[in-house]
Amino acid sequence: MRVKEDQNFRNVYWILDGKKQLATRNLTPGVRAYDETLKEIQGVEYRIWNPKRSKLAAAIHNGLRNFPFKRGSKVLYLGIASGTTASHISDVIGESGIIFGVEVAHWVIRDLLKLAEFRKNIIPILESARRPQNYSWLVTEVDIVYEDVAQPDQVDILIRNSDLFLRSGGVAMIAVKASSIDVTLPPKRIYRRVEEEVLGTGRYELLETLDLSPYDPKHAMIVFKRR
Amino acid sequence: MRLFVAMQPYGILVLDEKGSIVDKFPFPKDAKAISDIVGGGSSLREILRELISRIRADEIVVNDAALKGILADMGINATLSPEERVFLEVRRSPLRYASQLWGDLKQKEYLYLLNEIGILLTKSKVKERLSSLDQQIIKAVDFVDHSNKALNIIAPTIREWYSVHFPELDELLEDHYEFIKLVSIEPNRKKMREDILRSVGFSERMAEKIIESSRNSMGAELSDSDLEAIRNIASSWINLYEAKRGMELYIEELMRRAAPNLSAVVHPLVGARLIAIAGSLERLANLPASSIQILGAHRAIFMHLTKGTKPPKHGVIFQAKEVRNSPKSLRGKIARLLATKIAIAAKVDVYGGGKYVGDELRREIDEKIRKYMEAVRSEG
Ligand SMILES: C[S@@+](CC[C@H](N)C(=O)[O-])C[C@H]1O[C@@H](n2cnc3c(N)ncnc32)[C@H](O)[C@@H]1O
Numbered sequence: 001m002r003v004k005e006d007q008n009f010r011n012v013y014w015i016l017d018g019k020k021q022l023a024t025r026n027l028t029p030g031v032r033a034y035d036e037t038l039k040e041i042q043g044v045e046y047r048i049w050n051p052k053r054s055k056l057a058a059a060i061h062n063g064l065r066n067f068p069f070k071r072g073s074k075v076l077y078l079g080i081a082s083g084t085t086a087s088h089i090s091d092v093i094g095e096s097g098i099i100f101g102v103e104v105a106h107w108v109i110r111d112l113l114k115l116a117e118f119r120k121n122i123i124p125i126l127e128s129a130r131r132p133q134n135y136s137w138l139v140t141e142v143d144i145v146y147e148d149v150a151q152p153d154q155v156d157i158l159i160r161n162s163d164l165f166l167r168s169g170g171v172a173m174i175a176v177k178a179s180s181i182d183v184t185l186p187p188k189r190i191y192r193r194v195e196e197e198v199l200g201t202g203r204y205e206l207l208e209t210l211d212l213s214p215y216d217p218k219h220a221m222i223v224f225k226r227r
Numbered sequence: 228m229r230l231f232v233a234m235q236p237y238g239i240l241v242l243d244e245k246g247s248i249v250d251k252f253p254f255p256k257d258a259k260a261i262s263d264i265v266g267g268g269s270s271l272r273e274i275l276r277e278l279i280s281r282i283r284a285d286e287i288v289v290n291d292a293a294l295k296g297i298l299a300d301m302g303i304n305a306t307l308s309p310e311e312r313v314f315l316e317v318r319r320s321p322l323r324y325a326s327q328l329w330g331d332l333k334q335k336e337y338l339y340l341l342n343e344i345g346i347l348l349t350k351s352k353v354k355e356r357l358s359s360l361d362q363q364i365i366k367a368v369d370f371v372d373h374s375n376k377a378l379n380i381i382a383p384t385i386r387e388w389y390s391v392h393f394p395e396l397d398e399l400l401e402d403h404y405e406f407i408k409l410v411s412i413e414p415n416r417k418k419m420r421e422d423i424l425r426s427v428g429f430s431e432r433m434a435e436k437i438i439e440s441s442r443n444s445m446g447a448e449l450s451d452s453d454l455e456a457i458r459n460i461a462s463s464w465i466n467l468y469e470a471k472r473g474m475e476l477y478i479e480e481l482m483r484r485a486a487p488n489l490s491a492v493v494h495p496l497v498g499a500r501l502i503a504i505a506g507s508l509e510r511l512a513n514l515p516a517s518s519i520q521i522l523g524a525h526r527a528i529f530m531h532l533t534k535g536t537k538p539p540k541h542g543v544i545f546q547a548k549e550v551r552n553s554p555k556s557l558r559g560k561i562a563r564l565l566a567t568k569i570a571i572a573a574k575v576d577v578y579g580g581g582k583y584v585g586d587e588l589r590r591e592i593d594e595k596i597r598k599y600m601e602a603v604r605s606e607g
Contacts, residue, residue, distance in 0.1 A: 137234040164309060164310055
């Protein structure tokens with residue numbers, strides 16, 4: 001079993017033992033965040049990051065070029081759910097980083113609470129991302145806004161939050177679920193519409209649009225940069 | 228002058244257009260105290276009242292919806308606008324502003340505090356929403372109970388009425404739903420055809436039987452308008468029935484969220500009834516197993532006295548399939564066992580902070596019941 005850091009992305013690893021598996025280094029050794037596989041290699045514990053469970057992992061597998069998460073990054077995560085993806089981001093950004101995790105469903109956020117108890121870089125916020133005026137008192141300016149809410153107005157939600165919290169030069173990522181925006185249109189048309197809507201504000205540039213199939217068919221990750 | 232009132236984790240700032248602090252109220256440097264203030268206690272109101280009395284402004288701009296609400300209560304009109312440049316500045320340099328209220332502060336210390344505040348606030352909100360969830364469950368259980376009563380009262384009327392036209396059907400279809408569903412789709416016995424009956428969901432054999440007896444029926448002819456009248460009430464009955472079914476599924480969903488442990492131990496509908504009778508999930512969790520075991524028996528006694536139903540031996544717990552489906556001699560024992568596990572499950576749901584032990588409790592129940600059954604069998 002061998003492990004090597006990704007060529008482009010610091011703190012993201014590939015574990016090679018026959019197959020190639022994505023992983024992050026466990027910030028809390030011995031403790032699982034969900035039911036992921038742990039692997040110990042040369043005294044270091046890694047957590048396998050499954051692209052079928054996480055759209056961000058799927059994006060990396062599909063050749064994502066923009067991965068803005070670094071040690072110390074500040075992140076606003078909209079739709080953090082129980083924290084599957086966030087736990088890996090938490091590994092990457094380390095103890096000096098921070099994730100403000102907004103989730104509206106209280107039965108989902110229970111698991112996130114457990115995660116936040118030992119991952120001190122996660123801050124659970126039980127609110128709707130549609131109402132940033134309810135949590136702007138707690139959130140600082142951030143380097144990254146990551147959104148995965150699967151809602152018809154998700155673009156609007158992204159723009160409002162990024163306008164408020166994203167620093168200039170920061171990155172906004174949105175996992176677009178075509179069917180929750182419009183089931184009647186082909187996904188490509190929807191991605192185009194999302195791009196145009198964000199670019200139409202004049203405050204963002206498009207960095208890339210990445211299809212997430214086969215891991216998440218009819219999903220895309222679209223990445224913007226704030227001017 | 229336009230003044231900006233910013234709530235922040237470390238306190239409340241009053242700022243001018245340039246972002247200089249005009250006035251301030253530091254919160255105690257303690258996550259619990261902060262989350263209490265921000266989480267909707269009366270102290271936030273007091274703090275604001277005090278601050279507002281000290282400042283003079285033509286317009287007040289706030290960064291938070293709660294501040295606006297409190298000010299409105301005090302008769303002060305404030306603009307809610309977290310996107311103002313001044314607020315952006317405050318969010319950009321949290322440590323710089325925080326240190327003006329708390330003295331020097333390290334980044335890590337600040338982040339830890341945010342983490343703790345987030346956890347405390349979320350916990351108390353989860354608790355709040357859960358208790359509103361069980362109130363929803365109680366309303367929904369009420370609807371199901373009342374619907375059941377109405378359905379059971381009306382069904383015989385429909386059957387009797389329809390029997391004028393097709394008396395043989397009463398014998399053939401014991402189930403109210405099947406009977407009335409058919410009437411709601413095709414009340415005219417002469418127009419009943421196999422494809423219609425199959426589409427209602429009858430087996431081939433049953434469909435043939437019904438057609439045969441419809442052809443030889445001794446029932447009276449009814450006019451189209453008579454049949455239409457019967458069809459109308461049959462459809463209404465079916466609508467109510469389906470609404471009730473839908474509500475039952477909704478209750479199951481609510482229960483799995485509000486009380487996942489309890490829902491693993493007894494069917495969510497039985498669990499929901501227990502919550503409804505106890506008054507709330509929290510009250511159920513505070514009852515001893517012995518009370519849980521007879522919960523609901525009072526109503527059965529009342530029904531017995533007023534409606535002449537059978538006298539009750541037991542409460543709601545006896546609706547659980549584990550009890551109903553077991554030999555009579557074991558029912559009391561199994562009910563007691565279930566009550567014990569329900570008491571534990573409800574406590575974990577309320578006080579366990581999201582812990583899940585449902586599967587374990589379920590296994591223990593199944594094992595004990597198997598032992599009881601073996602003992603009964605070996606006694607022969
Ligand atoms: C697809 S799941 C997110 C999965 C998660 N991002 C991960 O990869 O681990 C979408 C989540 O968004 C949440 N959500 C939906 N609408 C929301 C809103 N208005 N504000 C915050 N969260 C929302 C849902 O409750 C759900 O948990």
